[in-house]
Every structure is written in structure tokens, then in C-alpha cells.
Amino acid sequence: MTFLGLASKNAWRKPGRTILLIVSVTIAFALYAVLQAFLNGASGAAVDQGRLVVANGASAAQSLPVRYLDTLETLDGVDDVAFSARMRGFVGTEDNIAVVTAVDPERGYRVFGQELGLDPAMIEGLSAERDALLVGQMLARAMGWQVGDRVSITGFHDVQKDGSRNWAFTVAGIFPGKTASTDTYFAIAQYGYFNAMRQNGADTVKNFVVIPAEGVDPQSLAPKIDAQFANSPYPTRTQSEKQFLQSFMRQIGDLKAVVGMVVAAALITIFMIVVNTMAFAVRERTFEIGVLKSIGLSRHRIMSLILSESLLVFTIGGALGGILGWIACRFADPSIGLVFSVAGWVNIAALTLGLGLLSGLLPALNAMRLPIVQTFKAR
Numbered sequence: 001m002t003f004l005g006l007a008s009k010n011a012w013r014k015p016g017r018t019i020l021l022i023v024s025v026t027i028a029f030a031l032y033a034v035l036q037a038f039l040n041g042a043s044g045a046a047v048d049q050g051r052l053v054v055a056n057g058a059s060a061a062q063s064l065p066v067r068y069l070d071t072l073e074t075l076d077g078v079d080d081v082a083f084s085a086r087m088r089g090f091v092g093t094e095d096n097i098a099v100v101t102a103v104d105p106e107r108g109y110r111v112f113g114q115e116l117g118l119d120p121a122m123i124e125g126l127s128a129e130r131d132a133l134l135v136g137q138m139l140a141r142a143m144g145w146q147v148g149d150r151v152s153i154t155g156f157h158d159v160q161k162d163g164s165r166n167w168a169f170t171v172a173g174i175f176p177g178k179t180a181s182t183d184t185y186f187a188i189a190q191y192g193y194f195n196a197m198r199q200n201g202a203d204t205v206k207n208f209v210v211i212p213a214e215g216v217d218p219q220s221l222a223p224k225i226d227a228q229f230a231n232s233p234y235p236t237r238t239q240s241e242k243q244f245l246q247s248f249m250r251q252i253g254d255l256k257a258v259v260g261m262v263v264a265a266a267l268i269t270i271f272m273i274v275v276n277t278m279a280f281a282v283r284e285r286t287f288e289i290g291v292l293k294s295i296g297l298s299r300h301r302i303m304s305l306i307l308s309e310s311l312l313v314f315t316i317g318g319a320l321g322g323i324l325g326w327i328a329c330r331f332a333d334p335s336i337g338l339v340f341s342v343a344g345w346v347n348i349a350a351l352t353l354g355l356g357l358l359s360g361l362l363p364a365l366n367a368m369r370l371p372i373v374q375t376f377k378a379r
Contacts (some may be wrong), residue, residue, distance in 0.1 A: 008312065011309040012279075013281075017037060018313065021274060022313055025270055025273075027312060027321065028321065030328070031262075031321075032263050032325070032377055033326065033329070033344060034328050034338065036263075036340075050212060050218055051112075052211075052239065053207050053208070054208040054225055054347075055206070056207075056235075057237040060207070063232075064205055064207065066203050068229065069208065071229075072210060074229065077212055077221045078210055078225075079211045079214070080111055081209070082104065082110070082356070083107070083209070084191075084194070084206055085102040085194060086101055086158050088155070089153040089156055089158070090153070090236040091151070091365065097188070100153060101188050102189045102195070103189075103192065105126045105127045106123065108188065109123045114318060115177075115178050116188075118175050118321075126172055127171050131168060131170055133189050134173045134187060135173070135187045135188075135225050136177065137173050137174055138185040145171050147173060150168065150171075151168070151169050153187075161265065163199070208239070221238075222238040271359055273356055274313060278306070278309065280364070281309075292305075303367050303368040307356075309360060310360025311357060311360065312356075312361065313356070315352055315356060318351065318352030321348070325344075
């Protein structure tokens with residue numbers, strides 16, 4: 001009988017109890033994996049770290065003049081610039097949301113075309129007709145749209161010059177996104193068409209996306225951009241794309257704090273259950289611990305034996321929970337935006353090791369300190 005073999009035998013002495021513990025740990029870690037994947041997606045874990053987003057300094061929800069494009073293009077350290085306006089609407093019923101991003105086709109292709117999986121044929125199709133629309137794969141799947149379909153999107157706030165809120169488009173292509181985690185639950189239209197047709201907000205955009213020149217630090221370029229418009233009627237706030245998404249999500253609520261509280265509650269509950277169960281299991285084996293000590297097993301070996309049992313439960317449960325979480329993220333609706341990263345696996349491994357050792361520490365210390373005479377009285 002090896003040391004690990006003895007630890008395994010003790011852990012599985014009562015299979016029903018051990019299986020229930022493993023199932024509990026598995027559920028907790030699966031919840032942790034999915035919530036972390038959601039947090040990664042919401043905070044822009046998959047975005048380009050080098051790009052900068054220039055938004056209105058007062059609020060990202062407010063617009064900026066499109067004429068700022070000329071200043072940004074000529075600014076030292078800027079390689080390329082794209083801009084976008086955004087229309088939020090619905091198809092059929094108001095809970096069937098569809099977002100349209102209006103861009104200059106060529107600029108959009110150069111700046112974020114690769115990320116969205118765009119190709120020259122799609123850009124040509126978007127440019128061919130004023131009311132052409134490129135639809136993201138997630139949105140097309142949700143709406144049942146195909147290339148060539150004539151679709152209508154009702155704007156919540158964007159009204160055409162004739163007073164109509166119904167915007168008609170022809171689907172010219174469907175873009176897939178570079179990876180499965182890329183958000184494609186939106187459509188792309190021509191800025192020229194959208195700008196000419198809308199009643200309010202003409203010649204404005206929601207934000208600019210700036211690509212720094214090679215060798216230029218984005219964090220040093222950002223304040224230079226803001227300095228250009230500091231004394232204008234519409235000052236700007238320039239951030240990395242990830243920072244922009246995180247600040248936008250904070251307007252809804254502190255997702256990180258909410259997710260942290262949910263995960264902490266789940267893991268602490270499981271931790272307390274395992275500690276209590278391990279303490280009870282050690283009390284059941286008081287006599288056996290005395291026998292092991294009497295035949296020469298050291299106190300530290302006894303302690304290691306108990307810790308190995310709790311670590312085994314958390315290792316199996318953590319691994320199964322991580323796998324279930326990964327499967328859930330892999331096959332979930334892409335519109336949810338779950339991003340399961342390598343860092344997620346590292347965090348699960350660290351939590352598994354930490355909680356496994358901590359949950360067995362108190363029972364192990366008690367077992368290590370038990371006098372041999374007292375253990376024999378437990379018979």
C-alpha cells in the first residue's frame with residue numbers, strides 16, 4: 001500500500017459521501033468558469049489591445065462631429081482612423097433587438113475588417129448599394145436572414161427625414177467573425193446612407209477607432225489626442241478599446257463585483273461543507289490514526305495523508321467543473337459573448353489547490369496532534 005493509495009482508499013471509504021462532495025465542488029467550479037467567461041467577454045478580453053477609442057468626454061453615449069476625422073488623420077503617431085455611428089432598433093417586437101453600426105466601408109475594413117472576418121467581396125457588396133447591409137453571423141442566425149433578403153429595422157430613437165422609424169436594407173453579406181468569441185450580433189451599414197437619411201444627429205458619429213503608428217505607445221498617444229480637442233465644444237476621452245468597453249459596462253453596473261460575490265458565496269459554501277465533512281471523517285478514523293502513529297508513521301505524514309484526501313476531492317471536482325464550464329461556453333449561444341481563456345484554467349487550478357489544502361488543514365492539524373493513548377480510547 002503506497003501513501004497515495006492509502007489516501008485514495010480513505011477518501012473513497014464511503015463512496016456516496018465522496019461522490020456528493022465531488023458533485024458539489026464540480027457545480028461550484030462550473031459556475032465559476034461560466035461567470036468568469038461572461039466577465040471576460042463583457043470586459044473585452046478578446047479585443048485588440050493596441051487600438052484606441054475616441055469618445056465624447058462628457059459621456060460615451062453622446063456624439064462627436066465627424067469633422068474630427070481630419071484632425072485625427074493628420075495627428076503625428078496615428079496610422080489609421082475609422083469611425084462609426086450606431087442605430088439601436090428592433091425587428092417585429094421591441095424585445096427582438098438589432099443594432100446597426102454605420103461606417104465608411106473602406107476605413108472599417110482596414111481598421112477592424114480582419115477581426116470581423118470581412119473580405120473584399122463583402123466590402124464591395126456593401127459599397128455597391130446605398131442601403132446594403134452586412135449582417136453578423138449571430139444576428140443573421142437569430143433573425144433567419146439570408147443574403148439577398150430585404151429586411152426592415154425599426155429604430156428606437158433614429159428617425160428618417162420623412163418621419164418614419166422603419167429603416168429598410170438589403171442583406172449583401174454575412175460576416176462570421178475571426179473567432180467564436182468575436183461579437184457578431186450586429187449589422188454594418190453605409191455611414192453615407194444613414195447620415196443622409198436621418199432626421200437628427202447629421203454629421204456626427206459615436207466614436208472614432210484609432211490605430212497608432214508602428215512603434216508608438218497607445219497610452220502616450222491617447223492624451224495627445226484629447227489635447228487636440230480640449231478647448232472645443234466637444235472634448236474627447238481617449239482610451240484603449242478594452243478600457244472603453246469596461247467603462248461602458250460600468251454604466252450598467254459593477255459586473256465584476258456582482259460576479260465576484262456570487263462566485264465567493266458558492267466557493268465559501270462548498271469550502272465549509274468540505275471542512276465539516278473532512279472533520280467528521282477524521283473523527284471516524286481516530287483509532288486508525290492512533291494505529292498508524294504507533295507503527296511509526298510521523299505526525300507530518302498523518303497531516304499529509306488528510307490533506308491529500310481533501311485535495312483529491314477538490315482536484316477531481318475542480319477539473320470536472322472546469323471541463324463542464326468550458327463545454328457550456330463552447331456550445332452556448334455566441335450572442336452571450338462567453339470567453340473562456342487560458343487564464344480561466346490557471347485560476348481554476350490555483351483555486352483547486354488552495355481550497356483543497358485549506359479545507360483539510362484544520363482536520364489534519366487535529367489528527368496530527370492527537371495523542372496515541374487518546375486515540376485508543378476511541379475504540
